[in-house]
Amino acid sequence: MRMADLSAGTGVPVPTIKYYLREGLLSPGRPLGRNQAEYGSAHVKRLKLVRALADYGGLSISAIRELVDHMEDPGTAKTELLSVAQKTVTTHDDERSGEHVRQAERLVADLLARRGWDDTAGHQAARTMVGVLASLLELGLDDILRALDDYADAAETAAGVDLRVLGDVTDRERAVEVVVIGTLLGDTLLAAMRRLAQAHLSVETYRTTG
Amino acid sequence: MRMADLSAGTGVPVPTIKYYLREGLLSPGRPLGRNQAEYGSAHVKRLKLVRALADYGGLSISAIRELVDHMEDPGTAKTELLSVAQKTVTTHDDERSGEHVRQAERLVADLLARRGWDDTAGHQAARTMVGVLASLLELGLDDILRALDDYADAAETAAGVDLRVLGDVTDRERAVEVVVIGTLLGDTLLAAMRRLAQAHLSVETYRTTG
DNA sequence: GCCTGTGGATAGCGGCACTCTCCACGATCC
DNA sequence: GGATCGTGGAGAGTGCCGCTATCCACAGGC
Structure with missing residues (x-):
């Protein structure tokens, strides 16, 4: 799955995906060459999450970054997450x-x-x-x-x-x-x-x- | 009551009050001279309303303007207001x-x-x-x-x-x-x-x- | 082999909510 | 009564945010 497919599957424009990659909201794909990378279903889901949090959660890009950082960190306990989200x-x-x-x-x-x-x-x-x-x-x-x-x-x-x-x-x-x-x-x-x-x-x- | 008092009574900076006046969120004071005007308690209350809607209602300036326009219009019925607010x-x-x-x-x-x-x-x-x-x-x-x-x-x-x-x-x-x-x-x-x-x-x- | 698409980076844009500057003039304080 | 500060009014400028556009060397696919 390349960037065009990622864009098509989520409705997010390619330049915006690039922006999210730069901002660290989305992890880079698995590199296949100097300028080619492979994205998977996790990327699709993450993108949908980012859009949902921005559109309906009213969060800023930096708030979303903080949140997804915590979500990825396995050291964050279930209860702790509650307070982070709050x-x-x-x-x-x-x-x-x-x-x-x-x-x-x-x-x-x-x-x-x-x-x-x-x-x-x-x-x-x-x-x-x-x-x-x-x-x-x-x-x-x-x-x-x-x-x-x-x-x-x-x-x-x-x-x-x-x-x-x-x-x-x-x-x-x-x-x-x-x-x-x-x-x-x-x-x-x-x-x-x-x-x-x-x-x-x-x-x-x-x-x-x- | 002049602009400085209005500012002191609400915590809103003078330039911001001028901005709100320009944007029509706040009605002009009663003019006393070429460059003097009198503001009253209604202005204080309106300013507090504007800040409350912006800070805790998350409304944009233009949305607030629309809302206060409707609130001032006596032709707006009680039920209608509900839908306007909604x-x-x-x-x-x-x-x-x-x-x-x-x-x-x-x-x-x-x-x-x-x-x-x-x-x-x-x-x-x-x-x-x-x-x-x-x-x-x-x-x-x-x-x-x-x-x-x-x-x-x-x-x-x-x-x-x-x-x-x-x-x-x-x-x-x-x-x-x-x-x-x-x-x-x-x-x-x-x-x-x-x-x-x-x-x-x-x-x-x-x-x-x- | 040629056009489209890619990842990567930098620069630009449009909107929003102020904020600053300037002005001629009034109010206030010594 | 003169200096200084504040006033209403208007325009231009600022900073941030969320993209969007441009450029590049190069890969893929018809």
Whole structure:
């Protein structure tokens, strides 16, 4: 399999494949001569992974490189992968301050305590939560904040499914894939389904209540 | 309130505020003279909204402009706003094709039918779902697809909370805000909480089972 | 033997979100 | 009341990112 076939099989243009090779997102093919190399099905799959993470995971090229490096490293444990995938979300290290931020920090701490998630304090996602909640507070959207626990229920349901799916996977390499892809594409998937459910429920509500 | 105060009150640099004014994300202040204008609390709030949508909603400047235009237009109905906010997600109009895509389309159609969401076929989010599922199929992650209904449960829970929160809001202008911000920041919020729940459950699981 | 395609490298491009510069003028502080 | 700083307004410039184009010597295949 040469580069043209790789391109045809994935829909990724040849110059882009070359770019990915340069950036280390894709390992070089097995060289056959001075300017000829052989690619296999692993390359096809990797390319599809890269595109999926870029298109639906919203990851940058450098984030994808980091991720695939970890995926290839056999020293990365299953649990560790979870945290690596989790850290590869858009990080917000702005470190704002102010009354609202302190209030948001308290809300998050309370929520974590209430749900028994206290082992996750200091987690990157907790900091993202603080940022989002601080924005909601600044914008005066207390309505949403009052429903925080209900949203946490939904998140916990999703996480429960995540873990159950992961538990069924025994093969290490596949577990790595499931964690990374499931977490990142799962965000997009859940958001899309939330919108569909919203649309459906909203139509239903306005039909029955006028 | 002049520009320096506006900048101090929001943390947004003066040149950036000028840029937002040029781009129409922020309405001009009330002019006091040839080169002096008065800004009010509405400007502060709008600026915070713009930053929240950019930072946590992941929206581009042009998408934000579109959104705030609709929010200001009193002709936009509450239900209409929902769909406007929903369309302002990253659109994927690639229109791929292939066996996996057809299979994904069937999976989505089946899911919608099973849940009674058939009124949402053709929705932008449905197309996003098709894209994500096609990627999952191409990557051979059937494990995740088998749990699709369970993820849909989580999404429906979240959407139910959305609608309940929205139902409690009577003021039109606030309803608009709740829909737009709740939908877009809500995605980030849910994703963050999902990660925290994942981390907690995973720690718990590995503690009990070894 | 000739045209297309290859791997490899370097340079260029278009878009985006600012950021900088300049300007004539107003506000403010000593 | 004069120096200095900030203002609204507009244009041009910047840095990064994700490609895309160009060039090269050479291989493969009709």
